Amino acid sequence: MECEMRSSVSMKWSHRMPTGLELEVSHQPLKMKHLVNIIIALERLKTSGSQSVLSTEFRDENLLHVVMESIIEEHLVTECESAPSNDFSSGVEYQCSINDTKKRSLVLSQDSLKLYAIMLQGGNEHRKVYLNMSTYIHPSPDREARPVTLRIKGTDLYLSCFKDDAEPTLHLEVVEDKSSLSTISPNSEEMRFLFYKHDTGLNVSTLMSARFPDWYISTGQSDNNPVEMCQETDNRYRTFTIQRQS
Numbered sequence: 001m002e003c004e005m006r007s008s009v010s011m012k013w014s015h016r017m018p019t020g021l022e023l024e025v026s027h028q029p030l031k032m033k034h035l036v037n038i039i040i041a042l043e044r045l046k047t048s049g050s051q052s053v054l055s056t057e058f059r060d061e062n063l064l065h066v067v068m069e070s071i072i073e074e075h076l077v078t079e080c081e082s083a084p085s086n087d088f089s090s091g092v093e094y095q096c097s098i099n100d101t102k103k104r105s106l107v108l109s110q111d112s113l114k115l116y117a118i119m120l121q122g123g124n125e126h127r128k129v130y131l132n133m134s135t136y137i138h139p140s141p142d143r144e145a146r147p148v149t150l151r152i153k154g155t156d157l158y159l160s161c162f163k164d165d166a167e168p169t170l171h172l173e174v175v176e177d178k179s180s181l182s183t184i185s186p187n188s189e190e191m192r193f194l195f196y197k198h199d200t201g202l203n204v205s206t207l208m209s210a211r212f213p214d215w216y217i218s219t220g221q222s223d224n225n226p227v228e229m230c231q232e233t234d235n236r237y238r239t240f241t242i243q244r245q246s
């Protein structure tokens with residue numbers, strides 16, 4: 001994140017300065033670190049030092065000392081400058097129920113490590129897969145679609161999309177360390193875990209690979225077939241009913 005603020009914003013704060021103090025604001029855009037340092041310095045002056053600041057005994061050296069002390073102690077915001085500006089960062093996680101257009105549930109086959117679209121009969125409902133969907137925030141959000149990762153509830157298995165042959169395919173991959181997906185950089189391998197959830201109706205969405213735009217999670221025409229990636233022109237079901245459980 002490039003944290004730049006214009007000096008007009010800073011000028012507002014200068015009105016809160018104790019009388020007798022002046023804050024010189026550069027007309028260059030300020031980095032967040034500098035801004036925060038100044039606020040902290042002011043807050044400390046307000047709470048601890050204001051009496052002595054206003055008193056006539058207070059000298060420039062005292063002020064410099066107070067301000068320097070505040071600035072030197074503050075290390076918290078350096079991350080803001082060093083963090084790459086274009087990352088996806090994870091937000092809220094929801095547990096979701098998911099069905100395809102034909103109201104088929106998704107079922108996990110542990111053997112093939114694939115999801116299948118199956119019309120579950122009575123007594124087999126426990127085989128239905130629920131997803132834990134984590135939403136992501138991007139500095140330049142897409143109004144149409146929300147980046148998400150999809151994990152099978154109760155497992156470490158994440159849906160991912162990558163090419164191991166000519167075309168992008170859907171995979172289930174074990175991710176033991178969830179925090180490795182807390183931020184995802186656009187050029188990283190982790191992009192294979194991101195999908196754009198585009199709502200096409202109430203609780204109805206498509207899930208497009210962020211790594212391979214125009215490739216969607218989809219189910220086939222007939223029952224008991226694997227969930228796969230497909231393109232818009234393919235004769236497969238690309239919309240899912242997704243309902244939040246929490």
Ligand SMILES: *[C@@H]1O[C@H](CO)[C@@H](O)[C@H](O)[C@H]1NC(C)=O
Pocket residue numbers: 097098099103104105119120241242243
């Ligand atoms: C999914 O389909 C089943 C019937 O197969 C239905 O009972 C359930 O309510 C559906 N869930 C959603 C989220 O549409």
Ligand SMILES: *[C@@H]1O[C@H](CO)[C@@H](O)[C@H](O)[C@H]1NC(C)=O
Pocket residue numbers: 093094095132153154155246
């Ligand atoms: C799925 O997400 C919910 C939060 O909505 C959380 O309470 C639950 O523990 C998660 N399930 C798993 C298996 O991680």
Ligand SMILES: *[C@@H]1O[C@H](CO)[C@@H](O)[C@H](O)[C@H]1NC(C)=O
Pocket residue numbers: 202203242243244245
């Ligand atoms: C959409 O999902 C919510 C729960 O997340 C549910 O209360 C609501 O009835 C659903 N609406 C439709 C039209 O399925």
